Amino acid sequence: MSVGKRFPKVDGASKADGSGIYADDISLPRMLHAKILRSPHANARIRRIDPSPALQVPGVVATLIGAEMPEKYGVIPWTHDEQALATDHVRFVGDEVACVAALDERTAEEALKLIEVEYEVLPAILTPEDALAHPEIKVNERAKVGNITKQVQLEFGPVDEALASAATIARQTYFYAGSTHTPIEPHCAVARVDADGNLTVWSSTQIPHYLQRELSRVLGLPQAKVRVIQPLLGGAFGGKSDPFSLEFCVAKLALKTGRPVKILFTREEVFYAHRGRHPMKMDVTVALDREGRISAVDNKILIDGGAYASFGLVTAYYAGQLLTGPYRFGTYRFDSKRMYTNKPPCGPKRGHGSVQPRFAFEVALDEAAEKLGIDPIEVRRRNFIGEFVETVNGQKITSNGFLKCLELVEEASGWRTRHGKLGPGRGLGVAGSMYITGTAYPVYPNEMPQSGVLVKLDRSGRVAIFSGASDIGQGVNTLLCQIAAEELGCDPRDVTIVAADTDLTPVDLGAYSSRVTFMVGLAAREACLKLAEKLRVAGGANFTEACQRAEAIEGAPLAAAGGYRTQKLGGDYRGGTIGASPAYSFTAHVAEVEVDEETGIWKVSKIWAAHDCGKALNPTLVEGQIEGSVYMGAAEAQMEEMVYDQRGLLFGPSLLDYRIPTSLDTPDLESFIVESNDPGGPYGAKEAGEGPLHPAIPAIANALHDACGIRIRELPFYPQRILKLLRERRDKERAA
């Protein structure tokens, strides 16, 4: 049997020998290279634009401006507020303005300089506070009120009553800095139009289906004439789950010129494409009763959204909706506001919307427990919400292995003998979290399945799986082979995967919200089970013979389809379906830190991470997801931040200036898999790719408190910030 076993990635050899094809490895006959002109202003009207001088450069084949495809788009159908190239208004430094296609990249880049654009520079809004204070300066015309993308205010139970009767209250302001995904593969797209006018776009996207829809709308082509293919994808982390300007530009230029067109973003442009972690300012109140039970949580969240909505409508909900586990909240209220600002748009980075409030809440919980003299692990255990229960905001939790997670990290870290006892400058901290296994609903309402898988058996014994799912490195193609082997009895190496091609494969909505293993896994299993029954009836000495006998009985090719159908889930109130998920994953971390109290320089010595993924269909892949998540979370705590100057210019859009951890900066980590066997998941599986990121940041913050008595409430935890807090602590001690 294959499911649950360690099995190397099926595309491993093609990644190790360099033969795997990523978007930028595609080169077609007569292919042109295009480059995009970007705005040097954070907020400006375009008074005049004339691309014609660029056409004079030998080697330039075509130019493109916004007026040629003005239709607005966006990944969420309710917030179409982007244009591939701006027609009249640029909204951040780096916003796209015009495009040139030439015989080679260098010529296209040089020709961009000849495009004439006349701007009327407007005052720029660079903070969410300014966005609130100046509703008269419109960052994005889509905002109905001032500069608000979306505001969500929800209250569950009488919060003020609970606050009035609380035994202790922790109330503080927290700030979570913006960070970005930084996949090593820059965005790349190639387009080609065939003799019949069919458009094919190869793109480094996590959402082939949504991209197909938006291309069709913006270009005015029937959806059936637009084909999107996702080749191997060189990292994404949520940063490739929007439609991007380059995809529309290559498509339009291919239509215009009749030649294939490629755009590869430079590293600098990847920073402008962004869609990274939203900066959030959070005023958090956590109230405990005398027994240390959470009686009230109140959170006021101000979200810095950047120039476009992206997934922002969902972000505003997730910032509140996903906090209500793994602990039981007596009452809960949140008020979250996502503001438009003149900066690159934020979006869904791994742990979309919920990483920031999780940090604030888990630190506040520690602080409140400390006031009551309760151990940080004990307060989390005492507030455990349980299995098969409903959260305060109406989300249905199924399996829940959080207690086991806590127990594992408590044991492995030696918490009982070491917490509070490691001596000056060293400490342990704990944090927990919950995350969705897929968002319950598609981004556009429809009754069709969210995932489809077709399985075909050949008389040679070869199995072909046609799946719309995007393997972005998480290994879904490997899981599909394992599921086929499990149900059909074939060798997993005898499976061909045809994936993420909107012409050839059934729809999958995309690799976002940790939905793939669960939804695609269920669809694949359903298809395989249908075929397994035919093979069983046919019999045969081996798999190949069984295929031949079954095909003879069938009198037609052997194939079957499976689907994942949307379940009705969520609370019965406006917005109650956002944050609803068929299953939730749970995680606990303990972090150990060392701080030099003279300099403020600190490091994470180790992180123990235990994650309830329901069932590890391939433990090696699950461990990789846990480790990658912990790495990325620790990175945000340590060093990552998008910084802008007073004109809205991003400081140092490069991998030297935007610092990300190397092998030297990555903490030692030990991961533990907890299997709670979810009744709804394929073989009991839930998500593993995003949940394990969340607790890293607050566990580190809480460890810094254990190490040297400071409470850091602002990311990243720069040494100078630590030093400032240490000095304040010493001054307070001296005064006392």
Add this chain to the structure above:
Amino acid sequence: MPPNPGRRDVLVGGIASAIGLGLLDGCATVPTAPAAAAPSDLVDLSLEVNGQRRALRIDPRTTLLDLLRENLGLTGAKKGCDMGQCGACTVLVDGQRIDSCLALALQVEGRKVTTIEGLARGEELHPMQAAFIEEDAFQCGYCTPGQILSAVALLAEGVADSDGAIREGMSGNICRCGAYPNICAAVRRLRGRG
């Protein structure tokens, strides 16, 4: 009206204004000649790539990375930043690892270049490639060719004598999937095997 800034000018222009200077405004040069090199500007290059002698006529501005990817169709070396910051384009020149995006192709005239495509011995993967697969030392795979070549060179350098030294020695190759523990494990697996 001053010419409008191109992509690379955005940063320069921003810094100039931020420090109160307008010096760079209006200085963007307008190209009078095509950017692609004229045939008369092409130069001859001869080198050995993965054991084969290659003779080409190239634009002298071509980087080694573009030569490999565009002129020779060896797309295993990846363009992650084109600025020597990520290591995805790492190749071996006379056995030493370099960022191929930072070298002009002409700089390797007459030298031996090894890319990921030249590492396997016939049908058999190089032991480092096999170790990366066995240790699950990658997820998306984009940095992997560079990581593997860097690891091969690191072992040849003979300095990977501790886990700390492996981390140090591999720190020029960024893996955003965070597979560092497994990358180090793959290098460790081969250390001392010669």
